Amino acid sequence: MSIRWGILATGGIAAAFTKDLATAGLTATAVGSRSLEKAQAFASKYGLANAHGSYEELVADPEVDIVYVATPHPGHVDGAILALEAGKHVLVEKPFTLNADEARRITELASRKGLLVLEAMWTRFLPHIVRLHEILDAGTLGDVRTVFADHNQNLPKDPEHRLNNPDLGGGALLDLGIYPVSFAVDVLGVPTSVKAIAAKTATGVDRQTAMVLGHEGGRQSLLHAALDTRGPNRSVVIGTLGRVEIEEGWGVAQSFTVFDEAGEVAERFETHIDGRGMQFQALEAERLIEAGEIASPRLSPAESVAIMAVLDEVRAQIGLVYPGEQPKGE
Numbered sequence: 001m002s003i004r005w006g007i008l009a010t011g012g013i014a015a016a017f018t019k020d021l022a023t024a025g026l027t028a029t030a031v032g033s034r035s036l037e038k039a040q041a042f043a044s045k046y047g048l049a050n051a052h053g054s055y056e057e058l059v060a061d062p063e064v065d066i067v068y069v070a071t072p073h074p075g076h077v078d079g080a081i082l083a084l085e086a087g088k089h090v091l092v093e094k095p096f097t098l099n100a101d102e103a104r105r106i107t108e109l110a111s112r113k114g115l116l117v118l119e120a121m122w123t124r125f126l127p128h129i130v131r132l133h134e135i136l137d138a139g140t141l142g143d144v145r146t147v148f149a150d151h152n153q154n155l156p157k158d159p160e161h162r163l164n165n166p167d168l169g170g171g172a173l174l175d176l177g178i179y180p181v182s183f184a185v186d187v188l189g190v191p192t193s194v195k196a197i198a199a200k201t202a203t204g205v206d207r208q209t210a211m212v213l214g215h216e217g218g219r220q221s222l223l224h225a226a227l228d229t230r231g232p233n234r235s236v237v238i239g240t241l242g243r244v245e246i247e248e249g250w251g252v253a254q255s256f257t258v259f260d261e262a263g264e265v266a267e268r269f270e271t272h273i274d275g276r277g278m279q280f281q282a283l284e285a286e287r288l289i290e291a292g293e294i295a296s297p298r299l300s301p302a303e304s305v306a307i308m309a310v311l312d313e314v315r316a317q318i319g320l321v322y323p324g325e326q327p328k329g330e
Contacts, residue, residue: 002026002027003026003027003065003066003286003289003290004027004028004029004030004063004064004065004066005021005026005027005028005029005030005064005065005066005067005068005282006028006029006030006031006032006058006059006061006064006066006067006068006083006088007028007030007031007032007042007048007058007067007068007070008031008032008055008058008059008067008068008069008070008071008079008083009032009033009069009070009071009075009079010031010033010035010038010039010041010042010070011070011071011072013070013093014031014042014068014070015042015045015046016275016276016278017068017070017120017278017282018031018042018046018048019046019275019276020275020276020277020278020279020282021278021279021282022046022047023274023275023279024279024282024283026279026282026283026286028046028048029048029049029050029061029063029064030043030048030049030050030051030052030058030061030063030064031043031046031048031050031051031052031058032051032052032053032054032055032057032058032059033051033052033053033054033055034053034054034055035053036051036052036053039051039052039053049063050063055079055082056082059082059083059085059086059088060086064088065088065089065289066088066089066090066091066116066285066286066289067079067080067083067088067089067090067091068090068091068093068120068282069083069090069091069092069093070093071093072162072168072169073095073097073098073168073169073174073175074098074167074168074169074322076092076093076095076096076097076098076102076106077097077098077102077105077106079092080092080106080117081105081106081109084106084109084110084113084115084117085109087113087115088115089115089116089117089285089289090106090110090115090116090117090118091118091119091120091281091282091285092106092117092118092119092120093120094119094120094121094122094178094182095119095169095174095175095178095307095308095311096119096304096305096307096308097308098169098174098322098325099308099311099312099315099325100305100306100308100309100311100312102308103304103305103308104305106301107301107302107304107305110294110301111294111301114294115294116285116288116289116293116294116295117294117295117301118281118284118285118288118296118299118301119299119301119304120278120281121178121179121182121281121299121304122276122277122278122280122281123179123182123183123249123250123277124182124186124281124298124299125280125281125283125284125298126254126273126277126280127254127271127273127280128246128254128255128256128269128271129186131256131269132187132237132244132246132256135244135258135267136187136237139241140239140241140242140258140266141237141238141239141240141241141242141243141244141258142239142240142241142242142261143239143240143241144187144188144219144237144238144239145218145219145220145238145239145240146219146220146221146222146236146237146238147183147184147187147188147220147221147222147223147235147236147237147238148221148222148223148234148235148236148238149179149180149183149184149221149222149223149224149234149235149236149249150180150223150224150225150231150232150233150234150235151176151177151179151180151224151225151231151233151250152176152208152224152225152226152227152229152230152231152232152233153176153226153227153229153230153231153233154227154228154229154230155227155228157228159201159202159203163175163205163227164201164203164205164227165203165205166203166204166205166322166323167322167323169322170203170205171201171205171206171207171209171227171320172198172205172206172207172208172209172225172226172227173198173206173209173225173311173314173315173318173320174311175227176225176226176227177209177211177223177224177225177311177314178307178311179225179249179250180211180221180223180224180225180235181211181213181223181307181310181311181314182299182307183235183249184213184215184221184223185303185306185307185310186299187221187237188213188215188216188219188221189215189216190215190303190306190307190310191213191214191215191221191310192214192215192216193213193214194211194212194213194214194310194313194314194317195211195212195213195317196209196210196211196212196313196314196317196318197209197210197317197318198210198318198320200320201228204320205320206318206320207226207227207228208224208225208226208227208228208229209224209225209226209314209318210223210224211223211224211314213310232248233248233249233250233252234246234247234248234249235249240261241260241261242258242259242260242261242266243258243259244256244257244258244259245257245259254270254271254272254273254277255268255269255270255271256268256269257269284296284298
């Protein structure tokens, strides 16, 4: 029997994910929204059998095996816990939560219930990142020393837009900075030190944030995110025997070049995928469920918690506290 997906929320990311499920031949059976009309419209547009006018009804649907939590950031923890309490596996949109405490609540509950929880950091599962790890594991780059990565976009300026709204977890860091931070952790491991500076919008969220992370063995990552200026959105991994330059590393081009230590091209990797590429994380989730596993080796629950702790430290240093939170250390 195929694994059946339920979609929790009906925004743009939910639509993109649902379309990519169909691209991969995977099965979405239900959608839930606080508005029955929105759920019905979504179900009609994307061919889902069941539309529910509440998240509670969605997670109670017996035809749903796994729930994709696609709410704005502050809703991730409640949506994930609701699904887990109902006995459903969960794929939680990135960033995993607003903070590490919320992340621990989700992962501890999933562990107690023996259910899969996976952060929807979809780039981790794309073919070019899989190939990158093959190159790293083979020692092609030698001792990997440095990661450079940016994610800068020119996004809506409306102060009520979720990206600029502190009530919705807005700011460059959680929406855009999560990509280079997760990438740096993927390549170099959880950092041992964090340094960050930022500039704020008029609404009080970070407009742009720069980060320098120190990793074990003196390795470093230099990361940047901004929500009002378009950047190259590249990433570079540098080792003693060469480097990898990834073009539009956050899912657009899915291609990279490997250079040897003399600067000569050693490999050119290119691939084409249908859709946005979000189906690869769904395929990983289904593989894990079918194997009876509850943690992905590509992105474990513990690593998602660790990444949120890094973002917590960055926010503490730049003074970004969301409504309802206590400043770090209080």
